[in-house]
Amino acid sequence: MTPDLGMSSALHVTVFAIERQCMTDAPVPHGWTLRRALCWVIVPLIGFALAFWLRYGVIQPEAIGLACAQADAPGWCRPREWLILGQYYEVWGWVAVASAAIALVIPLPPAVLRVALGIALLFSALALVLYNTTLGALALVVTLLALLWRR
Numbered sequence: 001m002t003p004d005l006g007m008s009s010a011l012h013v014t015v016f017a018i019e020r021q022c023m024t025d026a027p028v029p030h031g032w033t034l035r036r037a038l039c040w041v042i043v044p045l046i047g048f049a050l051a052f053w054l055r056y057g058v059i060q061p062e063a064i065g066l067a068c069a070q071a072d073a074p075g076w077c078r079p080r081e082w083l084i085l086g087q088y089y090e091v092w093g094w095v096a097v098a099s100a101a102i103a104l105v106i107p108l109p110p111a112v113l114r115v116a117l118g119i120a121l122l123f124s125a126l127a128l129v130l131y132n133t134t135l136g137a138l139a140l141v142v143t144l145l146a147l148l149w150r151r
Contacts, residue, residue: 040147043118044140047125055129059083086130093135096123100139104146117147 058064058080068077086092100120103113120143127136 040117040121043121044125047122048129051126051129054083054126059087059130087132090127090132090135092123092127092130093132093139096120096127096139097135097142099123100142100146103150104142113150117143117150120146 064080067074068080096119099116102108103116103120108116120139124136124140124143127133127139
């Protein structure tokens, strides 16, 4: 038996009937389907896979860096240099931020909006892995806002 400390039982009265607050089965217009959600999840996964391959397979290996530092460097070293310059100037993050801002602010036809959102998601993933994390994170948040707001 608990001692009565002078508190009334009014503290335990529910203000709202929880049973009456359940949602209805009304269809949501332009709702998310599993197929639609998976399509939008696949885009950044492709971006992450490409970015990890570029980072750990092309940019970071020491043997590739040494081969490209030689005077008679192979022809594929020039695109590697472009990747490193793009990383240095934060191209991946700026492309992601620009396409995310365009998708969020400018009213676009649905097909163009999907392209802009896809570019923003892809380049956000690239930016997060390829050393442009600040712009990549900003772009990812803006892209997700645009994706949920614009649909």
